[in-house]
Amino acid sequence: MARLSSDERRARLVQAALRVIDRDGVQGATTRAIVAEAGMSLASFHYAFRSRDEMISELIAFVVENEQQVSLAAVRPGTDIRTAVRAGLQAFFELLVSNPTREQALFELMHYSLRTPELSELPRAQYASYFRVARVLLDSGAATAGVTWSLPIDELARILIAFTDGLTLAWLADRDDAAAAVVMDFAADTISALAVPIRTKEHQR
Template sequence: MSRRTALCDAAGIGRAPGCASTTSRWTVLDPTSRTPRRMLRAYREAGAARAVRAYLDELGRLSQCRVSGAEVEHAERSAVSRMSAAERRPALIEAGLRVIAREGIAGASTRAIVAEAGMSLASFHYAFESREAFLDELTAAVVARETQAVLPLPEVDGDLREVIEAGFLRYLEHLRADPAHEQAMLELTQHALRAPERHPLAVAQYRRYADFAEEALTLAAERAGVAWRVSVSEVAGVLVAFSDGITLNWLVHRDDRAALAAARAAADALSRMADPTGPEPTAPQ
């Protein structure tokens, strides 16, 4: 039996001449080992719709058999149908971020989001009670990602200004690596401010920012051995305002040097809101 026929036999798809098959459609050939395995079933059960498409495409290329669009669609539907709500939510959130960054909040309909995720509309309502609940969880997910990007603060042997600056630099790395997420967050803020019933979403978003800033500033003060002259929540508000300006300015200009200069100035200003907790160092005799 030729390799081409063996591949077609193993796949049970692509009825090209010489590719008659009597095996299950979910039995496929692992191209690396040339051993028949139920790889596609494993992909399907893992809920990897995109992996299913990629695997079918690769299988069709290797076997020179044509994989029809209907077969790919069937495989993707089968993969998604086995996903739990907990598995669907992260995939839908990532899809929503891409749509919002690309099309704006107005273009982020539930249909657009599920199309981006390769899911059905029913999948969305299975995972989220409403579009607003989805947007709230999306906001929380992005803020958590920002927190993970900055905290714990880098180990810096220096004063408070240097510790805060190191945190800003970590955030700038996160911003440069994935600007679409921050752009989507700005869209979400504007969306929440346009109607009174959605305003609590903006309040919740900035409460999360403030909580994150308070945690970072508390750690920075402990590490530098200083105490804030005002409440840490007040300092956190200033930090969030600086971060907003740096973020928006970088998204507009994509100027790394300007962002770095702004971060250093912000770190200097914030460090002046604290006093040392220990005794003043004595001058050498």
């Protein structure tokens, strides 16, 4: 293993841990499994991190920080708001189908954090990040569709995340694509029903 800066080594361990958690779950992410994935020795782990929990903490912080830039590309300009919302949900769903264990790992990390006193505040940040992403998507979607929301954006964001969470859990359990589509249609219908057209100058008489 080449010589690395402290930050770089920590980052590589976090990346390796993410891959292990993806594959074997949080419980499978032992220190030995992580260093094997990273191609390091066990000593390197405890040189970089004081403890396993410290690494998990940094891992969750990384995940929270980096998941906001995931699916912003799904917003297409010029579409009506119902289509835009539905497309956004579809993009998320396809991400889920293509990588189910990843979404599952995020849930597992949340539950692990809730059970670990030193990490118990992290889920709050995790969901704050989710809500932030949802707000951005809803905002940009509304802007390109020329509408505004009749509900505060914070409340709408939480509703959207509730849909994606509920959708994800049920699909992870029974892998019913058609049923998932029904939920997404319902979500798109009900959320877009809260959009009101902007009365621009050219629309006024």
